[in-house]
Amino acid sequence: MPGALHRVLFVDLARHRSWVEDRADLYSESLGGAGVAIELLREHCPERCDPLAPENPIVLAVGPLTSLYPLASKTVAMFKSPLTGNLGESHCGGRSAMALRLAGYGAMVIMDRSPTPVYLSVDAGGVRFRDARTLWGMSSSLTAGRVMLEREGGAGHRTVLRIGPAGENLVTYAGVTVETYRHFGRLGMGAVMGSKHLKGIVIAGNGDLPVADRGAYQRTYRDLYTRAVRSPAMRKYYELGTPENLGPLSAMGALPVRNLQATGYGTEPPLEGEALAREHLGRRLACSHCPTACIHLAALREPHPEAPYFYKTTFVSYDYEPLYALGTMLGVEQPEDALRLLDVVEHLGLDAMSAGVALAWATEAFERGLLDEKALGGLRPAWGDARVYATMLECIARRAGPLYTLLGEGVDAAAAEYGGDSYALAFGGLEMPGYHTGPGAHLTHLTGARHSHLDSAGYAFDQEDMKAGQSRSPKELARALLTEEARRQVLSSLVVCFFARGLYDADTCVACLSAVEKERNWDDLMALGEDILRRKHAFKAREGFEFDALRIPARTLEVPTPLGGLSENTLREAISEVERLLASGERFSHG
Amino acid sequence: MGKRLRVVDVERCVDCLLCAFACARRFGGGGLAKSAIAVRSVGGMERGFVVVVCRACEDPPCLAVCPVGAIRKVEVGVRVDADRCIGCSMCVEACAIGAVQWDAVERKPVICVHCGLCAQYCPHSVLAHEEV
Numbered sequence: 001m002p003g004a005l006h007r008v009l010f011v012d013l014a015r016h017r018s019w020v021e022d023r024a025d026l027y028s029e030s031l032g033g034a035g036v037a038i039e040l041l042r043e044h045c046p047e048r049c050d051p052l053a054p055e056n057p058i059v060l061a062v063g064p065l066t067s068l069y070p071l072a073s074k075t076v077a078m079f080k081s082p083l084t085g086n087l088g089e090s091h092c093g094g095r096s097a098m099a100l101r102l103a104g105y106g107a108m109v110i111m112d113r114s115p116t117p118v119y120l121s122v123d124a125g126g127v128r129f130r131d132a133r134t135l136w137g138m139s140s141s142l143t144a145g146r147v148m149l150e151r152e153g154g155a156g157h158r159t160v161l162r163i164g165p166a167g168e169n170l171v172t173y174a175g176v177t178v179e180t181y182r183h184f185g186r187l188g189m190g191a192v193m194g195s196k197h198l199k200g201i202v203i204a205g206n207g208d209l210p211v212a213d214r215g216a217y218q219r220t221y222r223d224l225y226t227r228a229v230r231s232p233a234m235r236k237y238y239e240l241g242t243p244e245n246l247g248p249l250s251a252m253g254a255l256p257v258r259n260l261q262a263t264g265y266g267t268e269p270p271l272e273g274e275a276l277a278r279e280h281l282g283r284r285l286a287c288s289h290c291p292t293a294c295i296h297l298a299a300l301r302e303p304h305p306e307a308p309y310f311y312k313t314t315f316v317s318y319d320y321e322p323l324y325a326l327g328t329m330l331g332v333e334q335p336e337d338a339l340r341l342l343d344v345v346e347h348l349g350l351d352a353m354s355a356g357v358a359l360a361w362a363t364e365a366f367e368r369g370l371l372d373e374k375a376l377g378g379l380r381p382a383w384g385d386a387r388v389y390a391t392m393l394e395c396i397a398r399r400a401g402p403l404y405t406l407l408g409e410g411v412d413a414a415a416a417e418y419g420g421d422s423y424a425l426a427f428g429g430l431e432m433p434g435y436h437t438g439p440g441a442h443l444t445h446l447t448g449a450r451h452s453h454l455d456s457a458g459y460a461f462d463q464e465d466m467k468a469g470q471s472r473s474p475k476e477l478a479r480a481l482l483t484e485e486a487r488r489q490v491l492s493s494l495v496v497c498f499f500a501r502g503l504y505d506a507d508t509c510v511a512c513l514s515a516v517e518k519e520r521n522w523d524d525l526m527a528l529g530e531d532i533l534r535r536k537h538a539f540k541a542r543e544g545f546e547f548d549a550l551r552i553p554a555r556t557l558e559v560p561t562p563l564g565g566l567s568e569n570t571l572r573e574a575i576s577e578v579e580r581l582l583a584s585g586e587r588f589s590h591g
Numbered sequence: 592m593g594k595r596l597r598v599v600d601v602e603r604c605v606d607c608l609l610c611a612f613a614c615a616r617r618f619g620g621g622g623l624a625k626s627a628i629a630v631r632s633v634g635g636m637e638r639g640f641v642v643v644v645c646r647a648c649e650d651p652p653c654l655a656v657c658p659v660g661a662i663r664k665v666e667v668g669v670r671v672d673a674d675r676c677i678g679c680s681m682c683v684e685a686c687a688i689g690a691v692q693w694d695a696v697e698r699k700p701v702i703c704v705h706c707g708l709c710a711q712y713c714p715h716s717v718l719a720h721e722e723v
């Protein structure tokens with residue numbers, strides 16, 4: 001049946017062939033999104049393969065709610081990460097999810113390597129392989145994207161995914177830019193595309209989606225929409241966007257500053273959401289089917305460096321995480337400077353977070369004499385010096401010399417060679433996000449299946465505990481984090497945006513699914529969430545992950561959090577409990 | 592008199608397409624094949640959007656060009672008689688603002704009926720359903 005979710009599109013880049021397989025089995029068992037993607041990854045990624053070898057597949061998957069409900073706007077990508085050497089998973093909105101589903105596919109599996117650079121043009125009729133030799137080597141991912149869209153023309157609602165120079169040069173944390181302002185940012189999907197000689201993917205879709213119960217669908221939709229536009233939980237993303245977090249995190253002393261040597265600003269913090277909106281907000285955008293429009297674009301007006309009375313206005317999308325990584329973490333406090341760095345990583349196609357943390361480590365290592373000017377190619381990194389950081393980002397993307405090559409493989413790789421691992425801020429191989437709120441945050445970074453703050457949002461538990469003036473035992477914390485991570489497997493299998501996690505409570509998920517597909521109850525969905533999480537960990541174990549081998553950077557223990565100093569023993573106790581609960585097979589999400 | 596759909600404040604459009612999804616839901620299901628409303632960027636998303644809806648012409652070119660008389664005028668706007676329509680897509684060409692959408696699944700035009708459902712679902716008050 002055309003348009004059915006269980007149609008999986010396979011692409012063989014080596015032979016320039018594509019075909020569709022019916023995987024109703026997978027979708028009926030695992031919903032879609034993350035649940036289906038982990039199975040497709042397990043099936044098609046050979047054990048212990050090199051993440052940059054042709055064998056490493058890229059899986060893109062959407063779910064049963066995609067394009068049917070507000071905020072069901074994300075695509076899940078899975079691959080083996082060249083940065084961590086293990087599970088790579090990243091979620092992205094824009095128009096990607098809508099286009100893939102309305103083109104009539106539930107998932108796409110991209111395999112092997114093309115002999116020469118190509119981009120893919122995908123629609124309901126299948127895949128066309130387009131010559132991308134002219135686009136390869138372009139200095140900006142944005143230009144390449146525009147060219148692909150213009151060349152494809154055509155009808156339908158279109159999305160464009162592409163990599164920049166960083167992905168082509170296999171920087172292990174190269175990201176993929178979607179439309180102009182969204183990303184499969186973390187864990188190096190851009191490098192995997194680069195290794196496949198795959199410059200980009202254009203997907204056009206304009207199909208119909210039948211639903212199981214039309215009346216129930218209309219009612220559920222109306223109710224959800226009304227709550228989405230009225231909900232105070234969404235207001236935060238609606239008005240100022242995620243940078244609204246910066247002020248409060250600074251005030252509580254949880255905002256990493258200058259490679260986590262400090263945790264906030266005494267007075268008014270720089271780069272704070274309200275001031276950014278007042279001075280720079282130029283336009284707001286939404287992912288398809290999202291009423292919230294959390295995408296905030298700053299209009300950066302700059303004089304031409306030489307010609308008088310020439311100006312250029314650049315639009316830069318800003319969010320909390322990139323502002324932390326390329327702003328406070330580097331001591332960059334002028335909004336214009338931080339925005340300029342955000343723009344640089346956008347063109348180069350780097351993950352802003354890993355790039356910022358790598359630069360922060362390099363700055364401190366330079367100050368402490370571990371790196372000299374010669375290794376740095378004549379550059380002298382200094383907190384707040386956006387100009388030197390912009391040049392360093394170019395060097396990383398171009399892999400200029402041994403130091404920048406290592407910096408392009410993450411702080412762990414750089415510290416292994418040059419030392420300074422006590423302040424190399426990565427967990428499970430992934431550079432730290434902007435939360436030093438307490439044990440919960442760092443346990444998420446350590447135990448989350450992809451080591452992302454979004455896996456189980458420990459920072460939210462820390463903030464709850466702060467408010468309540470309580471603390472949880474390591475065991476309680478472990479169970480709470482796993483329960484949240486399991487719930488998020490349900491959300492990312494449906495697939496809905498995590499910002500809407502408050503909206504998509506148990507009853508809502510059940511009602512939404514029942515109207516469009518078939519009746520399921522929440523307890524079964526949570527059991528499935530646990531199962532998906534265990535399947536991810538089984539994949540990780542297969543690829544060599546060990547909880548015991550996790551490194552806890554000393555800096556995170558030395559610098560107090562708002563909940564006090566962290567002890568390694570407590571963290572290890574919680575990690576063991578996570579490992580035990582996962583291995584036991586028992587239901588952890590109730591009781 | 593009837594009500595007409597109008598774009599009142601396009602600067603607030605965020606390209607969420609909730610209007611287009613609402614339009615398609617008139618027929619009960621999801622997706623966008625049956626949406627009569629289109630949102631396009633003006634050369635790059637940062638420059639903003641145009642929202643294309645039927646203007647309910649006094650003397651509709653779409654009607655005039657139809658070779659089989661499948662389009663007739665109603666109080667506000669036009670209606671397509673799908674049984675008569677031969678799928679030639681001349682109406683698509685005739686509308687200068689591009690308000691005749693094309694349902695590639697059914698191979699028939701989709702034209703706004705000015706019901707106002709999209710305006711109810713636009714979260715940013717871009718659209719209004721007004722007395723004419």
Ligand code: SF4
Pocket residue numbers: 644645646647648651652653654668669685686687688690691702
């Ligand atoms: S579809 Fe176009 S031509 Fe026809 S009535 Fe509407 S605006 Fe006029």
Ligand code: SF4
Pocket residue numbers: 603604605606607608609610611630642712713714715716717718
């Ligand atoms: S619903 Fe409103 S804001 Fe969203 S695309 Fe349509 S006109 Fe624009």
